[in-house]
Amino acid sequence: MGFQAPRGTADLLLGQAYALNCMERQAQAVFARYGYDLIETPTFEQLDVFVRGIGEATDVVGKEMFRVFSPAALAKLGEGRALKADEMLALRPEQTAGVARAVVQHNLVPPGATAVKFWYKGSMFRAERPQMGRLREFHQVGAECLGAAEPSADAEVIIMLMRFFEACGIPREAMRLYVNSMGDAACRPAYRDQVRAFIVAHADDLCAECVRRADTNPLRAFDCKASTCQAIMADAPRITDMLCEDCATHYAQVKGLLDDADIAYEENPRLVRGLDYYTRTVFEVQVDAGLGSQNAIGGGGRYDGLLQEFGGKPTPGLGFAVGLERIQLVLRALGTDAAATPALAVYVAATGADTRTAAFSLAQRLRDANLATELDHQGRSLKSQLRQADKSGARLAVIVGSDELATGSVVVRDLTTHEEEKVVLEDVVRAIETRLVDDVQ
Numbered sequence: 001m002g003f004q005a006p007r008g009t010a011d012l013l014l015g016q017a018y019a020l021n022c023m024e025r026q027a028q029a030v031f032a033r034y035g036y037d038l039i040e041t042p043t044f045e046q047l048d049v050f051v052r053g054i055g056e057a058t059d060v061v062g063k064e065m066f067r068v069f070s071p072a073a074l075a076k077l078g079e080g081r082a083l084k085a086d087e088m089l090a091l092r093p094e095q096t097a098g099v100a101r102a103v104v105q106h107n108l109v110p111p112g113a114t115a116v117k118f119w120y121k122g123s124m125f126r127a128e129r130p131q132m133g134r135l136r137e138f139h140q141v142g143a144e145c146l147g148a149a150e151p152s153a154d155a156e157v158i159i160m161l162m163r164f165f166e167a168c169g170i171p172r173e174a175m176r177l178y179v180n181s182m183g184d185a186a187c188r189p190a191y192r193d194q195v196r197a198f199i200v201a202h203a204d205d206l207c208a209e210c211v212r213r214a215d216t217n218p219l220r221a222f223d224c225k226a227s228t229c230q231a232i233m234a235d236a237p238r239i240t241d242m243l244c245e246d247c248a249t250h251y252a253q254v255k256g257l258l259d260d261a262d263i264a265y266e267e268n269p270r271l272v273r274g275l276d277y278y279t280r281t282v283f284e285v286q287v288d289a290g291l292g293s294q295n296a297i298g299g300g301g302r303y304d305g306l307l308q309e310f311g312g313k314p315t316p317g318l319g320f321a322v323g324l325e326r327i328q329l330v331l332r333a334l335g336t337d338a339a340a341t342p343a344l345a346v347y348v349a350a351t352g353a354d355t356r357t358a359a360f361s362l363a364q365r366l367r368d369a370n371l372a373t374e375l376d377h378q379g380r381s382l383k384s385q386l387r388q389a390d391k392s393g394a395r396l397a398v399i400v401g402s403d404e405l406a407t408g409s410v411v412v413r414d415l416t417t418h419e420e421e422k423v424v425l426e427d428v429v430r431a432i433e434t435r436l437v438d439d440v441q
């Protein structure tokens with residue numbers, strides 16, 4: 001019996017890996033225009049990094065973490081001994097916590113410093129029940145801006161996110177951007193109390209989970225999937241009615257900057273992120289195509305309290321994360337997932353064993369001239385090689401025959417029109433480049 005890829009993981013085949021790579025390159029291109037620098041943090045961290053950075057009470061930390069054990073740690077566990085904090089490791093379920101940990105560890109934002117901006121890409125791991133667009137190993141790109149409290153930082157991050165989606169091929173009109181403000185330490189406690197009281201007053205009609213959470217994290221009730229809970233919470237108090245003056249001003253300025261940039265958005269007072277360190281602006285982008293009821297493709301928010309969780313000084317920050325597999329599903333549903341493995345330019349065919357060596361060295365010359373080139377390694381017949389050339393998607397074939405070779409030339413064949421032309425071997429790179437340039441024009 002053969003091996004299979006683990007449950008909830010995927011082999012990225014037939015252009016899929018290339019499509020993900022294209023999105024990462026779009027991220028690189030777009031985010032660089034906004035001054036974001038690529039950061040890499042470890043794929044696994046001390047478990048406590050995620051407990052601090054995501055929250056103990058969340059499903060992600062409570063139920064979905066893959067743990068990592070060194071052989072020494074496993075031996076200790078086998079002997080029934082407890083592990084030390086730095087022996088308890090987990091695969092990252094997201095990357096914000098790792099970035100925040102790195103920023104504090106290396107003191108990248110000392111007081112008074114200019115803001116630092118990082119973007120990241122990579123695999124994240126969650127032991128979820130696999131479902132459409134949600135794998136146990138999945139790929140994200142994201143961005144974090146640390147050190148800037150001003151509303152222009154919020155607007156910049158949101159605009160950059162929308163530009164990234166557009167660069168990936170999602171049309172502007174297919175997306176809905178939701179924004180909200182979650183207030184801050186000055187105004188949110190009173191709001192939480194009001195939501196808690198609202199939940200208690202409607203306890204008979206809400207699900208057990210929502211009622212149970214009323215004490216610890218009442219705002220999570222806004223995220224409940226139960227339709228009865230959603231209907232009831234639609235009438236719950238709205239944070240936007242209770243923002244303090246500073247938060248109200250900040251929110252108004254963010255919206256003003258989005259208006260100025262012609263970014264369409266809808267205010268959604270029920271859009272909350274159920275973690276205490278989220279402050280003020282939160283946002284989410286949804287699409288209707290391809291994802292069923294799970295229609296969010298990315299989101300984020302301001303987390304002015306996060307760095308303190310890692311022992312840093314109070315540092316404003318905000319960011320977002322985007323799931324690349326989810327974008328792929330959307331693009332497929334929209335019929336715009338054009339990305340595929342890059343096309344070959346040239347297929348080099350040999351007429352027989354006596355010209356194979358010459359064909360091989362010609363292929364190297366073409367590749368050294370930056371032309372994507374393929375050739376046969378299996379000694380197939382010329383007919384079979386030309387069939388391969390047609391299938392390969394190459395624009396041109398070069399046929400290396402013994403008669404032509406004797407006179408220092410080869411045959412260049414246009415694989416679309418099937419026209420053939422004899423070309424001097426020395427000029428073949430330039431001749432092919434000329435034809436490919438003509439194609440583009």
Ligand SMILES: [Zn+2]
Pocket residue numbers: 206207208209210221224225226229
């Ligand atoms: Zn509920």
Ligand SMILES: [Zn+2]
Pocket residue numbers: 183184185186187188243244245246247248
């Ligand atoms: Zn406030």
